[in-house]
Structures are given as C-alpha cells and as structure tokens.
Amino acid sequence: MKYLFSDWARVSSRIQKSHLTFLFFDYDGTLTPIAATPELARIPASVKSLLKKLKKTPGFKLAIISGRSLADVKSMVGVKGIVYAGNHGLEIEDEGRNILKSGSGTTLKKAKFSLKKALTHIKGARVEDKGCTLSVHFRLVKPSQRMLVKKIFNSITAPYVLSGRFKTSAGKMVLELRPGIEWDKGKAVLYLLKRYKRALPIYTGDDVTDEDAFRVIKKKGMSVFVGTGKKKTGAAYFLKNTRDIKKFIVRMLEL
Numbered sequence: 001m002k003y004l005f006s007d008w009a010r011v012s013s014r015i016q017k018s019h020l021t022f023l024f025f026d027y028d029g030t031l032t033p034i035a036a037t038p039e040l041a042r043i044p045a046s047v048k049s050l051l052k053k054l055k056k057t058p059g060f061k062l063a064i065i066s067g068r069s070l071a072d073v074k075s076m077v078g079v080k081g082i083v084y085a086g087n088h089g090l091e092i093e094d095e096g097r098n099i100l101k102s103g104s105g106t107t108l109k110k111a112k113f114s115l116k117k118a119l120t121h122i123k124g125a126r127v128e129d130k131g132c133t134l135s136v137h138f139r140l141v142k143p144s145q146r147m148l149v150k151k152i153f154n155s156i157t158a159p160y161v162l163s164g165r166f167k168t169s170a171g172k173m174v175l176e177l178r179p180g181i182e183w184d185k186g187k188a189v190l191y192l193l194k195r196y197k198r199a200l201p202i203y204t205g206d207d208v209t210d211e212d213a214f215r216v217i218k219k220k221g222m223s224v225f226v227g228t229g230k231k232k233t234g235a236a237y238f239l240k241n242t243r244d245i246k247k248f249i250v251r252m253l254e255l
Contacts, residue, residue: 004237018200026205027066030226033242050249051079069130087187089131103132103179118152139173171207186212
C-alpha cells in the first residue's frame with residue numbers, strides 16, 4: 001500500500017485521462033474525524049465548501065456512502081445534487097431521486113426494545129434505530145464492560161440471525177443488525193457504476209465495512225484507506241487522516 005501523495009503523478013494522470021472520475025467517500029473517519037457520539041461528527045465547513053466546488057467541477061461525480069441512515073448522512077453533509085447511500089448502501093439517492101431502498105420492510109422494533117432494556121445498566125451504551133438496521137454504539141463504554149456489551153448483543157441478535165432474515169456486522173466501536181440480504185458497500189458501488197460505466201472510481205474509507213468497496217474496484221479504479229499505512233487492508237493507497245482527505249480534494253480541484 002502506497003502513500004497516495006508519493007504516487008501523485010500517476011494518480012493525477014489517471015484522473016485527467018478519465019472521461020469521468022466517480023469519487024466515493026465514507027463519512028465518519030474520512031470526511032470528518034471520529035467523534036465520541038455520531039451527532040458530534042460534524043463535517044468541517046471548509047471540507048463542505050470544497051465538496052460543493054468539486055460537485056460543480058466538470059469531470060467529477062460525488063457519492064457519500066455511509067453506515068448512517070440516508071436521512072442522517074444527507075443532513076450531516078448537506079451538499080445538494082450528489083449521490084447519498086445510507087445503511088451501507090441499502091438506501092441510495094442520486095441527485096434527490098431515490099433509486100434503491102432495500103430492506104425497507106424490515107421490522108426490528110422487538111430487537112431494539114430488547115437491546116435497550118438489556119443495555120440500560122451499561123453507561124455509555126447506545127442503541128440507534130436507522131430504519132432498516134440497528135446499531136449499538138459502545139465507544140463511551142468503559143473498556144472493562146465492552147466485552148459484556150458484545151455478549152449481550154450477540155445473545156439478543158442470535159435468534160434473528162438464525163432465522164436467516166438478518167445478519168450482524170461490526171465497525172469501529174459499533175455493532176450492527178441488518179437485513180440478511182447479500183448487500184454491502186461494494187455491491188452498492190457496483191450498482192452505481194452501472195449507471196456510469198465509463199467512470200474511473202476512487203473510493204476512500206477508513207472502516208472494515210469499506211473493505212468490500214476496496215475489493216470490487218481493485219481492477220476498475222483506485223482505493224484509498226484513511227489511516228496508518230501499516231494496517232492490513234485491500235486498498236492500494238492510504239492517506240493518513242481527514243486532513244489528508246482535504247488536501248486530496250484540493251489537489252483534484254487544481255487539476
């Protein structure tokens with residue numbers, strides 16, 4: 001895995017030669033630093049301004065693909081006229097038009113109630129209802145109690161997983177229960193690329209859930225992991241942090 005700016009001549013050449021560069025950004029940990037709670041992870045005004053400029057620049061198409069709900073990530077980013085994918089791609093909206101809504105009939109009310117009741121005595125544990133998925137956040141939980149949170153989560157979600165209708169996944173200090181369909185960020189990227197077949201895809205992300213996207217565009221475009229270059233990942237490049245992401249956007253605007 002190479003540091004992207006050390007190979008900028010090659011990267012910029014591919015972008016300049018492409019008919020259309022389709023930029024996919026994760027939100028938390030990519031466009032904005034990870035925060036103690038989801039609502040505190042606000043995109044910096046300067047980054048938002050750069051995204052607006054990039055959206056208006058010919059030759060670029062922008063998409064934000066997040067584990068957040070579609071409504072939440074749209075509200076957080078607040079840039080009109082771009083693609084938004086929420087719940088790891090289960091919900092997709094392109095330029096204000098809803099083009100995909102998978103798992104919308106999922107009923108997780110019982111699981112939500114059970115999780116809230118079982119976790120109520122653990123300070124810092126939080127259950128988030130994202131419509132077709134549920135998330136349990138434990139970043140604010142004492143390290144000594146985090147394993148207990150995982151045990152409770154696994155115990156309560158086990159019957160849902162055994163039914164085949166649901167599956168679980170994990171990210172940075174979050175556990176998720178979602179529909180059991182074969183769908184992830186990678187499949188969402190491929191779904192969008194069918195609509196823009198000549199595009200050069202560049203995907204940037206920092207979490208385990210982004211690995212599916214890194215994998216599917218390996219031969220199609222460029223994948224960029226946000227974090228230390230020493231971490232095992234399927235990405236071809238890495239950028240150190242969200243400041244590097246801002247620098248990356250600036251460089252594309254200068255092409």
